[in-house]
Amino acid sequence: MSTEYNGYxxxxxxxxxxxxxLAGKTVAVKDNISTEGVRTTCGSAMLDDYxxxxxxxxxxxxxxxxxxxxxxxxxxxxxxxxxxETSAFGPTExxxxxxxxxxxxxxxxxxxxxxxxxxxxxxxxxGGSVRAPAAFCGVVGIKPTYGLVSRYGVxxxxxxxxxxxxxxxxVEDAAELLEVIAGPDERDATTRDATEERGEGAYxxxxxxxxxxxxxxxxxxxxxxxxxxxxxxxxxxxxxxxxESRGASYHEVDLECLRYAVEAYYVTAMSEASSNLARFDGVxxxxxxxxxxxxNETFARAREEGFGEEVKSRILLGTYALSAGYHDKxxxxxxxxxxxxxxxxxxxxxxxxxxxxxxxPVPPMEMGESLxxxxxxxxxxxxxxxxxxxxxxxxxVPAGETDGGLPVGLQLxxxxxxxxxxxxxxxxxA
Amino acid sequence: MSDTENVVEPExxxxxxxLARIDLxxxxxxxxxxxxxxxLEYFETLDEVPEVDEEEELxxxxxxxxxxxxxxxxxxxxxxxxxxxxxxxxPNVS
Numbered sequence: 212m213s214t215e216y217n218g219y220x221x222x223x224x225x226x227x228x229x230x231x232x233l234a235g236k237t238v239a240v241k242d243n244i245s246t247e248g249v250r251t252t253c254g255s256a257m258l259d260d261y262x263x264x265x266x267x268x269x270x271x272x273x274x275x276x277x278x279x280x281x282x283x284x285x286x287x288x289x290x291x292x293x294x295x296e297t298s299a300f301g302p303t304e305x306x307x308x309x310x311x312x313x314x315x316x317x318x319x320x321x322x323x324x325x326x327x328x329x330x331x332x333x334x335x336x337x338g339g340s341v342r343a344p345a346a347f348c349g350v351v352g353i354k355p356t357y358g359l360v361s362r363y364g365v366x367x368x369x370x371x372x373x374x375x376x377x378x379x380x381x382v383e384d385a386a387e388l389l390e391v392i393a394g395p396d397e398r399d400a401t402t403r404d405a406t407e408e409r410g411e412g413a414y415x416x417x418x419x420x421x422x423x424x425x426x427x428x429x430x431x432x433x434x435x436x437x438x439x440x441x442x443x444x445x446x447x448x449x450x451x452x453x454x455e456s457r458g459a460s461y462h463e464v465d466l467e468c469l470r471y472a473v474e475a476y477y478v479t480a481m482s483e484a485s486s487n488l489a490r491f492d493g494v495x496x497x498x499x500x501x502x503x504x505x506x507n508e509t510f511a512r513a514r515e516e517g518f519g520e521e522v523k524s525r526i527l528l529g530t531y532a533l534s535a536g537y538h539d540k541x542x543x544x545x546x547x548x549x550x551x552x553x554x555x556x557x558x559x560x561x562x563x564x565x566x567x568x569x570x571x572p573v574p575p576m577e578m579g580e581s582l583x584x585x586x587x588x589x590x591x592x593x594x595x596x597x598x599x600x601x602x603x604x605x606x607x608v609p610a611g612e613t614d615g616g617l618p619v620g621l622q623l624x625x626x627x628x629x630x631x632x633x634x635x636x637x638x639x640x641a
Numbered sequence: 642m643s644d645t646e647n648v649v650e651p652e653x654x655x656x657x658x659x660l661a662r663i664d665l666x667x668x669x670x671x672x673x674x675x676x677x678x679x680x681l682e683y684f685e686t687l688d689e690v691p692e693v694d695e696e697e698e699l700x701x702x703x704x705x706x707x708x709x710x711x712x713x714x715x716x717x718x719x720x721x722x723x724x725x726x727x728x729x730x731x732p733n734v735s
Contacts, residue, residue, distance in 0.1 A: 264716040400702040474687050477680075485661060492662075494731045496720035502732060507662055509732040515664035523663055524673060527654065528680060530661040544687035551693040586679055 216304040216313070218322040222282040223249050231277030233391060238273050239329035241320050242283040243290055244375065245364035246270055253366050254288040254298035254316075257497045257517030267364025268399065269333060269375050269392045276391040281329050285319030288519045289488065290337055290368040292316045293588050294581060295344065297521045302578060307349050308617050311575035314347030316340040320378050321348040331379040331388050337369050338476050339570075339595025341376040342607035346570035346620025349609045351385045351641055352378045354595075356628050357602035358403040360389075361396035369483035370401075372476070372599040382608060382638040386416035389630065408628040419631040420638035425458030427636055429623075430563030434469040435594045439572035446619040447569045450610035450640060457639055464559045464566070468551045469597050475548035476596035477589055478532050478541045484522075485529030491517065524585065553601040560603075560626045565636050568594050570607040570620030594622060604630045608637040649678045 220242045227233070240246060243253045245263035247270075252258045266274070273280070287297045295318025296302040305313040306326035313322045317334025321344030324332050334341040336354040345352025353376045360375045367373075377388035393414055395402040405413035429451070436444055451461060493499035493513035500513035518526070532541035559566060572593055581588040598605040603624055610621035621640065625633040651674045658665045665673070714727055723730040 261720055264712055264719060397704065400704075471687060471690055474684050475690075478684055478687065489662075493722060494729050495717075497722075499722035501722070504732060506732055506734060508664075511659075511662045511664040514662055515666075518663065520669075523665070523669070524676065526661050526663060527657050527673060528677065531653075531657045531677070531681075532684075534657065534660065541684055541687065544690050546695075547693050548687060548690045550695040551690065553695075554693065585676060586683060589680075589683075 216306050216322045216326055217301050218285055218303050218319040218326065218328060219282040220252055220254065220285050220298070220300045220319070221250055224282070225249060225274070225280035227274035227276065227278045227280070229277065231275060232387065233273060234277030236278050236330045237281045238278040238388065239282055239284050239320055239323045239332040240270060240280050241286055241317050241332070241334045243286060243335060243366040244270060244333060245366070246280065246283065249283065251283065251366070252300070254286040254300060255517065255519065255522070256299040257491050259299065261496050263364070265364060268361035268396045270364065272392050273333070284317070284323055284332060287316035287318070288522050289366070289484070290316040290335055290340055290373070291484070291521050291525055293339070293343055293591050294576060295319060296578065296582055297519055299519055304578065305348055305575055308347070308575050310577060311617065312347065312578055314344035314571070314575065317378065318344045321345050321350055321352065324348070324350050324378050324380060331377060331384055333392070334376055334378050335365060335373055336376050336599065337373040338480060338592050338599050341378060342570050342595050342605060342620065342622060343592070345378055345607040347575040347618060349618035350378055350380055351382050351609070351637070352376060352607045353385050353389055353630070354598060354605045355389060355393065355630060356604040358401050359393050359405060359604070359628065359630070361399040361402050363396055363398040367487040369480035370487065371483060372480060382606070382634055382641050383417055383420040386420050386634045390414055390416045405628045413628065416630055416634050419634045421635060422639045424454055424636055424639045427454070427459040428564045429454065429459055429461040430464040430559050430566045431461055432464050432466045432469060432559070432566060432568060434466055435568035438593060439569050440574065442574055442613040442615070443569045443572060443619050446611040446613060447621060450621045451567065454636070454639055461567070462563070464563065466555050466559060468548065468555045471548040472552055472597040472600060473589055473593050475545040475552065476592065476600055478545035479549065479600070481525045481529035482532050482542050483529070485526045485533065488522070488526055493517070521585070549600045552597050556597060556601045556603065556624070557626070564632055566624040568622050570594060570622040574613050574617035574619065598624055603627055604633055606633040606637045608641040610640065649674050649681060
């Protein structure tokens with residue numbers, strides 16, 4: 212197994228059942244998803260020797276389906292990043308655009324699939340972390356509807372936003388993996404049964420990948436194209452032409468609310484992170500630092516050593532946004548923006564089968580390019596974050612390449628539990 | 642939006658770090674002070690967002706309170722840097 216691109220943090224093989232729908236397939240797992248007996252680091256020095264005593268529900272399900280797990284994939288520390296450069300285990304490189312980032316935070320998962328080191332992979336998507344690396348590495352990634360897939364055993368970052376999602380070379384493969392992991396779990400009370408929303412056959416995702424887009428009505432939110440790089444929009448419109456030639460049609464939609472998505476996303480995610488990451492105090496697990504003395508001071512020193520810069524930054528900004536005097540100004544406003552985005556995207560989906568945009572407004576950055584300026588990195592999440600705020604499903608499929616040979620992804624967004632619609636539409640392209 | 646209004650003071654960063662239980666060295670305080678000014682100014686655009694009514698249908702999800710299998714005490718302690726007599730061991734209270 213190649214580790215050329217630093218896609219894996221741990222290459223310990225975990226065998227699944229002898230048969231099942233994923234028999235003979237390898238499914239790499241992002242390192243914030245618990246695997247019993249195999250270390251799970253979240254890309255952090257804080258957890259570099261943490262060995263979970265149980266499997267996440269999604270891991271249980273892929274093992275029962277016959278998959279072999281070849282290893283745990285590299286990621287931005289605790290899922291916080293758009294490039295997979297903030298891992299304590301070093302950055303991952305993009306196998307199809309060397310010298311460039313693979314996207315993040317599930318960059319290791321996308322890279323090992325793109326490099327052919329795994330047949331499929333699991334990532335997690337809080338603000339685009341499955342779709343961004345899928346787009347940058349020229350593979351397929353699905354962010355499921357909030358509640359479709361269990362998060363039991365997934366190390367929490369911002370749990371009102373995140374979902375586990377599949378990454379694979381084709382839409383059909385990604386749909387097949389989604390079929391295995393989807394469905395309610397009594398250990399995660401936020402899961403829901405898709406058949407209650409969509410009736411019998413709600414989970415038949417692989418069968419929906421039939422490439423039939425005849426009569427498909429696509430809405431295009433122009434706000435998501437306005438700020439995008441021309442190299443990206445050129446490829447995007449070519450892909451829309453391709454869908455049109457196969458019987459789809461499109462109309463423009465106007466969603467002013469989307470201008471506030473990145474801010475609303477970061478305030479919400481950082482606030483939740485500041486609360487979720489409070490559990491890492493080095494007593495029950497994690498680095499203790501071995502200090503003695505006042506509890507608060509001891510914890511603060513352990514956390515100083517265990518967390519990387521981006522994680523500290525987000526915990527502090529989240530703490531700030533929730534602190535006395537600032538709650539109404541930041542957190543409450545972010546929730547208003549979230550409600551607005553939710554309402555307007557759902558309205559737009561009343562008049563269209565799916566919404567389409569470039570997945571990322573820019574082609575893959577060069578390694579090191581965006582690290583010095585967090586705001587530049589945050590702005591790259593403009594097209595993916597609205598989907599998480601609205602709890603909707605979305606897919607990123609390869610749309611083509613720029614003149615310079617850099618992959619461009621097309622994002623399709625569907626209504627809640629409408630995974631089959633985005634899978635069908637996406638399968639016309641990949 | 643005046644520039645002076647949004648400047649973040651190093652003391653504020655230290656205060657928040659204290660609340661979040663994260664030690665920072667002086668260099669980090671300087672770097673975060675500068676970065677946070679930019680990021681918080683950017684977040685100010687949320688001021689333009691109108692109040693929006695949420696029509697969320699929320700339901701409590703309950704399950705019966707039944708005894709079920711759980712981790713053994715040894716498993717629960719396995720990742721603790723220090724334990725004693727079946728308990729997690731934290732720093733001394735001074």
